[in-house]
Amino acid sequence: MNKSSDIVLEVKDLGVSFEDQEAIGKIDLSVARGEFIAILGPSGCGKSTLLNVLSGLLPPTRGTVSVEGRRMYGPESEAPHVGYVFQEHRLLPWRSVKKNLELVLAASSVSRQLWDDKINDILEILHISRYKDSWPLRLSGGERQRVSIARALLVEPSYVMMDEPFSTLDELTARTLRQELIDIWQRTGATIVFVTHSIREATFLADRIIFLTRGPANVDDSYSVPIGRPRDYEDPRIGQVEAEIVKRVLGVWELEKT
Amino acid sequence: MVVWIILSIIVRPWIPTPVDTVIAMYRALGSGEFYQDLLLTLWRVLSAFAGATVVGSVLGILVGLSRRADAFFRPLLSIGLAVPDPVYIIFTILALGIGEQAGFVALTIAITPFVTNIVRSSVQARDLTLDEMVQVYRIPFWEAFWANLVPQLVPALLTAVRNSFALSWKLVVVVEALGQPEGLGAAIFQSFRLLRMREMLALAILFTILMELIERGALGRLERRLLRWRA
Ligand SMILES: Nc1ncnc2c1ncn2[C@@H]1O[C@H](COP(=O)(O)OP(=O)(O)OP(=O)(O)O)[C@@H](O)[C@H]1O
Ligand SMILES: [Mg+2]
Numbered sequence: 001m002n003k004s005s006d007i008v009l010e011v012k013d014l015g016v017s018f019e020d021q022e023a024i025g026k027i028d029l030s031v032a033r034g035e036f037i038a039i040l041g042p043s044g045c046g047k048s049t050l051l052n053v054l055s056g057l058l059p060p061t062r063g064t065v066s067v068e069g070r071r072m073y074g075p076e077s078e079a080p081h082v083g084y085v086f087q088e089h090r091l092l093p094w095r096s097v098k099k100n101l102e103l104v105l106a107a108s109s110v111s112r113q114l115w116d117d118k119i120n121d122i123l124e125i126l127h128i129s130r131y132k133d134s135w136p137l138r139l140s141g142g143e144r145q146r147v148s149i150a151r152a153l154l155v156e157p158s159y160v161m162m163d164e165p166f167s168t169l170d171e172l173t174a175r176t177l178r179q180e181l182i183d184i185w186q187r188t189g190a191t192i193v194f195v196t197h198s199i200r201e202a203t204f205l206a207d208r209i210i211f212l213t214r215g216p217a218n219v220d221d222s223y224s225v226p227i228g229r230p231r232d233y234e235d236p237r238i239g240q241v242e243a244e245i246v247k248r249v250l251g252v253w254e255l256e257k258t
Numbered sequence: 259m260v261v262w263i264i265l266s267i268i269v270r271p272w273i274p275t276p277v278d279t280v281i282a283m284y285r286a287l288g289s290g291e292f293y294q295d296l297l298l299t300l301w302r303v304l305s306a307f308a309g310a311t312v313v314g315s316v317l318g319i320l321v322g323l324s325r326r327a328d329a330f331f332r333p334l335l336s337i338g339l340a341v342p343d344p345v346y347i348i349f350t351i352l353a354l355g356i357g358e359q360a361g362f363v364a365l366t367i368a369i370t371p372f373v374t375n376i377v378r379s380s381v382q383a384r385d386l387t388l389d390e391m392v393q394v395y396r397i398p399f400w401e402a403f404w405a406n407l408v409p410q411l412v413p414a415l416l417t418a419v420r421n422s423f424a425l426s427w428k429l430v431v432v433v434e435a436l437g438q439p440e441g442l443g444a445a446i447f448q449s450f451r452l453l454r455m456r457e458m459l460a461l462a463i464l465f466t467i468l469m470e471l472i473e474r475g476a477l478g479r480l481e482r483r484l485l486r487w488r489a
Contacts, residue, residue: 055394084394088387090388092406092409093487135487
């Protein structure tokens with residue numbers, strides 16, 4: 001259990017600007033292996049932009065991103081393997097669930113003999129084995145998001161990013177999936193960077209919460225959630241922590257406006 | 259039908275009655291010449307249609323993906339679309355003579371801009387969020403091309419295929435009438451010159467029916483198969 005010394009993701013002095021508009025001011029961040037961190041910030045502060053940088057889609061204007069000790073976006077540096085659960089499922093609707101998973105496996109470093117077992121295992125864990133050969137559009141929103149989570153975990157990623165993955169689901173489905181996400185995270189030991197603007201969701205899920213200021217984002221604070229696991233979504237302690245966070249965050253988010 | 263019967267009575271020698279036409283159709287179906295012409299024409303339709311579909315798809319994808327190709331081809335494309343088809347046909351025949359290639363080239367050139375245009379706009383309207391997904395998971399270019407881009411173009415390609423097929427079988431008649439000694443279009447034109455209206459109409463109707471059958475049957479089936487993933 002030497003977590004703190006095993007840093008998977010390190011972001012230093014990160015800045016992103018679009019043309020003349022600044023989207024990210026300055027972000028420093030480091031994530032340990034197996035950690036579940038939530039990134040919390042008001043709408044439009046640059047959360048998705050941050051994930052785009054971390055996923056290899058968007059070279060930053062300033063600063064560095066290192067994954068497992070290697071520079072991302074450096075000259076001749078290879079992009080790391082990462083998983084990304086988008087707000088929408090982003091499955092290819094003309095491929096069955098299995099074929100969608102095989103597509104990303106083919107581009108990963110997982111050897112072909114292991115594919116079938118890995119696919120069966122992950123679908124089993126996510127309770128969607130029976131949809132293995134279904135078309136994605138035949139599934140419900142929650143089931144599609146499960147497939148999307150399966151896809152992200154399958155590629156043996158350095159870390160998995162999630163951008164408000166449950167925000168389009170109904171509350172009951174979202175709750176079930178949050179609970180299951182925690183179970184899967186504990187079973188697989190994955191490192192997760194979870195973006196949300198729901199304080200309760202962040203409190204329930206994360207080891208640590210990173211607060212971003214109103215855009216252009218700066219890291220305002222990092223906060224370790226002082227509640228042991230397993231947690232209960234209705235636990236009054238979560239309510240307390242939530243109220244506490246609301247108090248300190250609202251000050252910053254509101255004040256920044258003026 | 260009623261209009262036809264009335265017209266055939268009024269404009270007597272020039273518009274044949276339905277009965278006469280059916281008899282002529284029957285006779286045509288019994289003659290070997292008809293099948294020879296038909297086969298030749300069918301071959302021309304299919305080869306020009308295939309040529310235009312392939313060339314148009316490739317061009318359309320290129321223009322849709324690359325801004326530079328778009329800047330270069332866009333003006334050509336709008337000219338290509340604006341020129342009336344018979345003009346192409348006449349010019350190609352003038353340029354290449356009335357050989358077998360001339361017909362093929364003329365048809366292909368006339369149809370390609372349509373296909374290119376449909377494919378281009380579909381490429382540009384593709385789902386960019388899927389492009390991001392493909393990039394995050396580091397899917398290699400050609401893999402992503404076949405797994406992500408091409409399936410998104412299927413509806414447009416089917417439309418293009420439909421249109422280019424319909425266009426090519428209509429234009430082939432013109433091409434053959436203008437520049438080819440054999441084929442169904444030539445036969446129709448021949449009947450026209452000899453004022454054999456019955457035969458002309460019979461051939462035209464038979465040809466139309468056949469093409470409609472191909473279009474509905476083969477293309478319809480293809481469409482159902484390719485789009486079966488839709489919820
Ligand atoms: N490609 C782009 N070009 C120009 N500006 C952009 C681009 N992408 C994002 N922005 C701007 O950057 C800022 C941050 O956007 P971003 O999508 O990262 O916010 P967010 O925190 O994810 O918001 P939300 O909570 O609503 O999802 C916004 O002001 C947005 O308009
Ligand atoms: Mg966002």
